Amino acid sequence: xxxxxxxxxxxxxxxxxxxxxxxxxxxxxxxxxxxxxxxxxxxxxxxxxxxxxxxxxxxxxxxxxxxxxxxxxxxxxxxxxxxxxxxxxxxxxxxxxxxxxxxxxxxxxxxxxxxxxxxxxxxxxxxxxxxxxxxxxxxxxxxxxxxxxxxxxxxxxxxxxxxxxxxxxxxxxxxxxxxxxxxxxxxxxxxxxxxxxxxxxxxxxxxxxxxxxxxxxxxxxxxxxxxxxxxxxxxxxxxxxxxxxxxxxxxxxxxxxxxxxxxxxxxxxxxxxxxxxxxxxxxxxxxxxxxxxxxxxxxxxxxxxxxxxxxxxxxxxxxxxxxxxxxxxxxxxxxxxxxxxxxxxxxxxxxxxxxxxxxxxxxxxxxxxxxxxxxxxxxxxxxxxxxxxxxxxxxxxxxxxxxxxxxxxxxxxxxxxxxxxxxxxxxxxxxxxxxxxxxxxxxxxxxxxxxxxxxxxxxxxxxxxxxxxxxxxxxxxxxxxxxxxxxxxxxxxxxxxxxxxxxxxxxxxxxxxxxxxxxxxxxxxxxxxxxxxxxxxxxxxxxxxxxxxxxxxxxxxxxxxxxxxxxxxxxxxxxxxxxxxxxxxxxxxxxxxxxxxxxxxxxxxxxxxxxxxxxxxxxxxxxxxxxxxxxxxxxxxxxxxxxxxxxxxxxxxxxxxxxxxxxxxxxxxxxxxxxxxxxxxxxxxxxxxxxxxxxxxxxxxxxxxxxxxxxxxxxxxxxxxxxxxxxxxxxxxxxxxxxxxxxxxxxxxxxxxxxxxxxxxxxxxxxxxxxxxxxxxxxxxxxxxxxxxxxxxxxxxxxxxxxxxxxxxxxxxxxxxxxxxxxxxxxxxxxxxxxxxxxxxxxxxxxxxxxxxxxxxxxxxxxxxxxxxxxxxxxxxxxxxxxxxxxxxxxxxxxxxxxxxx
RNA sequence: UGGCACAUAGCUCAGCGGUAGAGCACUACCUUGACACGGUAGGGGUCCCCGGUUCGAUCCCGGGUGUGCCAACCA
Numbered sequence: 001x002x003x004x005x006x007x008x009x010x011x012x013x014x015x016x017x018x019x020x021x022x023x024x025x026x027x028x029x030x031x032x033x034x035x036x037x038x039x040x041x042x043x044x045x046x047x048x049x050x051x052x053x054x055x056x057x058x059x060x061x062x063x064x065x066x067x068x069x070x071x072x073x074x075x076x077x078x079x080x081x082x083x084x085x086x087x088x089x090x091x092x093x094x095x096x097x098x099x100x101x102x103x104x105x106x107x108x109x110x111x112x113x114x115x116x117x118x119x120x121x122x123x124x125x126x127x128x129x130x131x132x133x134x135x136x137x138x139x140x141x142x143x144x145x146x147x148x149x150x151x152x153x154x155x156x157x158x159x160x161x162x163x164x165x166x167x168x169x170x171x172x173x174x175x176x177x178x179x180x181x182x183x184x185x186x187x188x189x190x191x192x193x194x195x196x197x198x199x200x201x202x203x204x205x206x207x208x209x210x211x212x213x214x215x216x217x218x219x220x221x222x223x224x225x226x227x228x229x230x231x232x233x234x235x236x237x238x239x240x241x242x243x244x245x246x247x248x249x250x251x252x253x254x255x256x257x258x259x260x261x262x263x264x265x266x267x268x269x270x271x272x273x274x275x276x277x278x279x280x281x282x283x284x285x286x287x288x289x290x291x292x293x294x295x296x297x298x299x300x301x302x303x304x305x306x307x308x309x310x311x312x313x314x315x316x317x318x319x320x321x322x323x324x325x326x327x328x329x330x331x332x333x334x335x336x337x338x339x340x341x342x343x344x345x346x347x348x349x350x351x352x353x354x355x356x357x358x359x360x361x362x363x364x365x366x367x368x369x370x371x372x373x374x375x376x377x378x379x380x381x382x383x384x385x386x387x388x389x390x391x392x393x394x395x396x397x398x399x400x401x402x403x404x405x406x407x408x409x410x411x412x413x414x415x416x417x418x419x420x421x422x423x424x425x426x427x428x429x430x431x432x433x434x435x436x437x438x439x440x441x442x443x444x445x446x447x448x449x450x451x452x453x454x455x456x457x458x459x460x461x462x463x464x465x466x467x468x469x470x471x472x473x474x475x476x477x478x479x480x481x482x483x484x485x486x487x488x489x490x491x492x493x494x495x496x497x498x499x500x501x502x503x504x505x506x507x508x509x510x511x512x513x514x515x516x517x518x519x520x521x522x523x524x525x526x527x528x529x530x531x532x533x534x535x536x537x538x539x540x541x542x543x544x545x546x547x548x549x550x551x552x553x554x555x556x557x558x559x560x561x562x563x564x565x566x567x568x569x570x571x572x573x574x575x576x577x578x579x580x581x582x583x584x585x586x587x588x589x590x591x592x593x594x595x596x597x598x599x600x601x602x603x604x605x606x607x608x609x610x611x612x613x614x615x616x617x618x619x620x621x622x623x624x625x626x627x628x629x630x631x632x633x634x635x636x637x638x639x640x641x642x643x644x645x646x647x648x649x650x651x652x653x654x655x656x657x658x659x660x661x662x663x664x665x666x667x668x669x670x671x672x673x674x675x676x677x678x679x680x681x682x683x684x685x686x687x688x689x690x691x692x693x694x695x696x697x698x699x700x701x702x703x704x705x706x707x708x709x710x711x712x713x714x715x716x717x718x719x720x721x722x723x724x725x726x727x728x729x730x731x732x733x734x735x736x737x738x739x740x741x742x743x744x745x746x747x748x749x750x751x752x753x754x755x756x757x758x759x760x761x762x763x764x765x766x767x768x769x770x771x772x773x774x775x776x777x778x779x780x781x782x783x784x785x786x787x788x789x790x791x792x793x794x795x796x797x798x799x800x801x802x803x804x805x806x807x808x809x810x811x812x813x814x815x816x817x818x819x820x821x822x823x824x825x826x827x828x829x830x831x832x833x834x835x836x837x838x839x840x841x842x843x844x845x846x847x848x849x850x851x852x853x854x855x856x857x858x859x860x861x862x863x864x865x866x867x868x869x870x871x872x873x874x875x876x877x878x879x880x881x882x883x884x885x886x887x888x889x890x891x892x893x894x895x896x897x898x899x900x901x902x
Numbered sequence: 903u904g905g906c907a908c909a910u911a912g913c914u915c916a917g918c919g920g921u922a923g924a925g926c927a928c929u930a931c932c933u934u935g936a937c938a939c940g941g942u943a944g945g946g947g948u949c950c951c952c953g954g955u956u957c958g959a960u961c962c963c964g965g966g967u968g969u970g971c972c973a974a975c976c977a
Contacts, residue, residue: 007936088940228976245973261977294977303977310976404976415976452908452972459973567971604970635925639907641970645914650939654925657939665936682913713916718922725941735933826931826943833934833941851965863934 007668014660016625019769024163025237032787033077033168036083037556045081046560047073048541048590049169049848050573051177052423054154055095056795057853058161059614060644061566061607062341064871065596069564071169071708074765077168078793086544087162089105092182093533094212094411100146107135108143109470110528114507118142140471141507144178149474152175155419162618165626166768168789172899175543177536178474183502187477188548189494189580193426197582199466201424201490205308205317206465208419209409209559210332210364211440214469215423217532218462219572229399230299231374234392235260236278236382238285243383244277245270245396249404251375252368253306255282255344255356263304264290264476269302269688279304279384280394281374282352284345306416311461315505327359334359334367355380406574422490424529425463428579432460438578438588445594445706446639449460449567453578453846456571458821460624464579473530476501479510479602486521496525504532524561525802536578541589560590567639568593597641606642615644627767628652637709643818655716656770662724665772666756669735671746679750681743682855687810688727689802691718692755696794699762700803708765715762722753735861740856754802759792807850809886813852813899817841817881821862824883835889838866845871851881865889 027033035044047069051061070085077083101107105123120136136894138146155176160171175182188451206215228249236243246260268777269288276285286304293312294303307324315320325344331333337849339356340349355374359367374380375395382394405416407411412489429436435457444450469478479494494501494510496503505526509515517523537545545557549703565573574593581589598606601613608614620629631652636642673679680686699711734740757779764771768789775788785791792798805811807821821839822832848871850856875882 013939036970223973223976226976230977232952246977250977294974298975299977301977312977405974446907455905556943571972598971600970606971637916640915641916643907645926647914651925654939658937661937661940663936668936710916713924724937728936729941732935820944829931829932831932831942833932865970 005667005670007664010664010777014654014657014770015772016627016769018624018874019773020164020166020626023769023772024166025700027168027787027789028171031109032788032789033083033085033170035170035173036082037553039082041080041556043080044084044556045073045076045560046084046541046544046562046575046590047086047133048560048563049086049088050565051090051175051537052062052158052539053093054089054091054151054156054158054176054319055099056609058158058617059609060617060620061599061614063165063629063631064599064636064642066162066167066568067165068594068596068636068638068708069562069629070165071630071765072562072564072703072706074168074768074789075703075708075787075793076790077789078761078764080792083168084173084544085167085169085235086161086175087169088174088540088543089151089155089169089172089176090533091147091538092177092536094470094472094853096147096151096178097470100143100150100472100830101135103545104146105130105133105135105152106143106146107137107288108140110140110471110506112137112476113138114139114141114504115668116251118145130149134747135477139507140475140505142870143471149178151178151358155618155755160569164621164685165617165629173544177533177543177589177622178472180502181546181549182536182539182543184540185543185547186474186531187496188498189263189535189539189542189584190531191498191501192548192584196493198427198431199424200427201422201467202495203420203422203490205314205418205420206423208330208421209412210417211412212368212409212470213423215465215467216409216416217463217465217534219236219534220410220532221407221574223405223414224408224415225300225403225414226406227401228404228406229401230710231372231399232300232396233280233304234382234394235304236384237288238276238278240275242272244302245300246285246302246304248304248309249402250306250309250368251371252334252364253309253327253376254279254304254361254371255284255359256308256327257284257286257303257304257323258307258325258763259287259289259320260302260317261289261294261305261316261828263294263296266294266296266301268296268351271797272678278347278382278384278804281346281355281371281380282339283347283382284339287320287322291316304458310418314418324420328364328417328419330419330421332364332414332417334362334511336360336841338395353383353712355804361550363416364465368400383448386556409877423465424467426535426579428460428463429580431583432457434582435575441588442578442590443592445592446637447569449593449595452570453574454574464532464576466532467527467529468532469528471531472591473533473735474502474504474536475504476527476529476531477505478527479505479513479524480498480527482519482521482523482525484521488525493527503821506692518566533574534576535633538580541581542584547584549867557616558589559587560680562592562594562595563590564596564797566598570595592706595639597636597639599643602643602645603605604640604641607644613762620646620649624649624653625656625769627656627769630766630768632653634708634712638706652767656767658720658724659760659767659770659774662719662728663756663760663777665728667774667778669749669752671735671737671749672742673746675746675750675753677750677754677799677802679743679746680746681753682857683805683807683810684730684814684857685747685751686803687808687812687814687854688751688807689754689799690805690808692758693796695798696758696799699792700795711762712766715759719759719763723759726753726818727811728752728894730814730818730857734857739860753778754799758799760788761791761794764788764791772811805855809850810854813851814849814858817855817858818861820881821858821864823888824848825862825888828886830886830888832862834863834891835865836862836885837889839868839886840884841867841869842872842875842884843869844875844877844879846877848877
């Protein structure tokens with residue numbers, strides 16, 4: 001006898017919310033998702049989880065991609081792999097910095113000393129009070145402590161949501177990108193790269209955001225379409241009576257003009273090469289040189305080179321060894337300079353200085369207006385006596401308005417500037433070939449995502465600026481000596497020893513110095529800067545593996561097996577992670593990158609907080625259950641952007657309900673004696689199992705290619721259309737013992753139970769709650785696998801003991817005949833539940849023979865009392881079963897239905 | 903301007919060298935003992951356009967068009 005299972009003990013409807021919290025707790029207590037440190041690397045599956053930014057909230061885009069990872073991970077766990085699935089929190093960086101400033105009304109000053117035990121209350125005042133109260137200024141270390149306080153709350157909320165959606169994370173393996181270990185490993189990375197001569201510091205023009213006042217890397221930039229205008233400005237050619245007109249969108253940089261250039265083949269300007277031009281207003285003599293980079297068709301074909309208007313200016317400055325005339329300071333305003341010096345030569349220094357004085361302290365846009373006004377004044381012409389056109393205004397015509405793409409910081413508002421500052425750089429350019437090779441070594445899913453990496457890497461045009469002039473981040477672990485006059489010696493930085501890490505050079509003194517020597521002549525100064533957040537985030541595989549801290553753990557967890565992420569950060573996160581792994585150990589950081597697409601809103605726009613079109617998960621989890629939400633996420637293939645569609649969630653919830661009901665029904669079927677797979681002996685049962693074998697093969701192959709959506713679709717189709725709509729309906733009567741002998745009843749019950757058991761496991765990675773629920777009713781005890789998520793993934797080998805059917809199509813034929821009978825009933829205006837007194841069936845001779853072994857089940861299911869079946873020419877196999885006649889019994893009278901009885 | 907991707911039923915999406923699929927929506931019917939969050943039957947598509955390869959193309963190749971992304975362009 002089967003194990004007693006009383007379906008009546010179950011609630012009529014599945015209470016998903018209760019089950020979710022119950023199972024989450026049970027899984028936690030049982031350690032179902034724990035990584036086993038004792039098992040070997042080759043048995044282990046390591047996930048390099050994306051650490052979400054914890055300043056803010058999670059939306060469906062997060063749920064989407066994290067579910068993809070979880071589905072893959074769960075299937076690996078069921079395949080017996082020792083899964084390492086950590087979670088990180090990215091709290092390092094600007095978003096947290098801003099939030100902490102607001103929450104506590106504080107500002108950070110890296111120069112201040114650390115105040116141990118400092119406690120700052122939350123700022124409760126209104127906006128007015130905020131304006132009137134001066135923010136409390138704290139040291140960087142104290143600021144970081146405050147960041148921890150704020151982010152730990154977000155972390156709790158995030159963890160709760162991630163648990164609710166059933167991420168099978170090993171919550172013992174967590175980190176925050178600003179915690180001690182991450183700081184330690186990031187600083188170790190810095191030291192290692194210094195030792196490997198892959199890191200250097202240099203005083204050079206750097207991409208700079210004037211609002212945040214920090215250096216940037218090209219990966220931090222975005223293009224923004226902005227209005228601008230071409231200004232046509234006349235320059236004179238020294239020692240001639242000639243002149244030419246340049247076009248510029250940045251007339252305010254005229255005082256920083258250091259040269260003029262045109263294409264070498266441009267006949268209009270060839271005669272000027274080697275001569276000097278004279279700028280208007282400032283009357284600075286500047287070189288005129290040829291360059292292939294100048295486009296004869298653009299503007300007027302001849303242009304001014306300034307220090308620095310854009311990236312090309314930097315190239316010309318470097319290649320042509322042009323002088324530096326930096327007129328913008330770090331806040332984007334014009335700084336004081338003096339004309340008539342070597343640095344700022346002028347043929348009329350008095351006039352130049354008078355003009356420039358008006359610009360000092362002005363912003364770029366204010367300066368532009370002023371310069372344009374000056375250019376309208378004929379007195380400011382570059383053209384001296386003897387020049388044709390002497391006496392006209394330098395500005396030729398009105399500025400021509402255009403829209404053009406301008407690079408700016410992705411989090412910023414104003415176009416970036418190039419400002420000469422001292423920064424630390426990681427070498428990329430000389431490593432380009434190696435990086436491209438590493439990109440090919442990694443498997444990309446989908447494969448075409450590799451081209452994103454390849455294109456970006458191939459297009460690199462500078463090293464990676466890793467220093468940022470911010471407060472909240474990992475400090476750059478460097479001090480500099482001060483000479484007797486107090487000047488900083490950047491040439492020989494002092495690095496900490498590895499034992500000193502993690503360290504904050506603004507709070508800690510270098511070895512051989514005492515704190516009293518800080519900022520004193522002959523003493524030292526700490527580097528006030530922090531790392532680019534990607535400098536730390538690019539180490540997530542090493543952070544999880546405790547690189548540099550625990551060699552044996554590192555060997556077990558590095559490189560990782562998969563890196564899940566979305567495509568817009570291939571150029572940042574994926575790229576930098578590959579770069580770090582290569583530079584440190586010559587390895588790839590992971591063997592597979594799996595790329596999730598985006599969730600788009602119904603207008604096909606990316607769901608993002610800044611656009612304000614995000615859908616938050618909580619309501620959807622309540623309405624459609626965690627499994628329903630996961631079903632939605634798992635329905636989308638890797639790499640594919642998907643429009644958010646609530647209908648899919650509905651389908652997911654329906655599946656959950658159906659699994660609950662089907663599970664309940666199947667497990668309620670019982671038979672005397674053995675109902676293990678050995679009892680499966682009927683032809684139709686074996687034919688059904690044969691199809692199940694095909695499903696197991698196909699879904700397993702799909703998962704091997706990370707095609708979880710394909711696996712889900714196949715499993716769902718099989719469950720719905722093969723099991724519940726067909727097989728279950730056809731064998732119902734036999735399973736109830738109303739037809740056939742006890743052995744055939746056992747065969748039906750055994751088949752139903754085996755199919756349910758297998759299907760639950762195939763579904764488990766996608767819908768962990770309902771599958772665990774149904775599993776727990778009977779299978780948990782029966783198999784000894786307490787949790788389905790540790791139960792083995794189904795294999796064909798596991799089904800090998802069940803003999804193949806005589807005819808692989810037996811089940812399909814039964815379905816065909818059953819459908820034909822149903823169709824005939826429907827056409828006759830009767831419901832499919834009606835009893836058939838008699839019917840006559842015709843088919844090809846082969847079909848008549850082949851249907852025989854499964855005929856009784858079909859007739860029972862269709863409630864056929866009497867039938868004839870015979871071969872008829874010229875019916876072919878493809879014609880299927882033809883129902884010639886059907887005699888449907890009158891509607892059965894119900895005992896309690898007087899009307900129907902009459 | 904270049905690279906990549908996508909273009910299939912009203913909607914969201916599968917599929918794929920052999921004359922089109924699912925779910926939702928729609929129509930008709932059925933409260934049958936797991937499930938009406940169900941079932942049965944059905945309507946609905948020049949598989950973006952034009953060429954080519956092939957016995958045969960929605961699928962492969964070439965060229966368009968449209969959409970999205972990534973990059974270049976910033977004088």
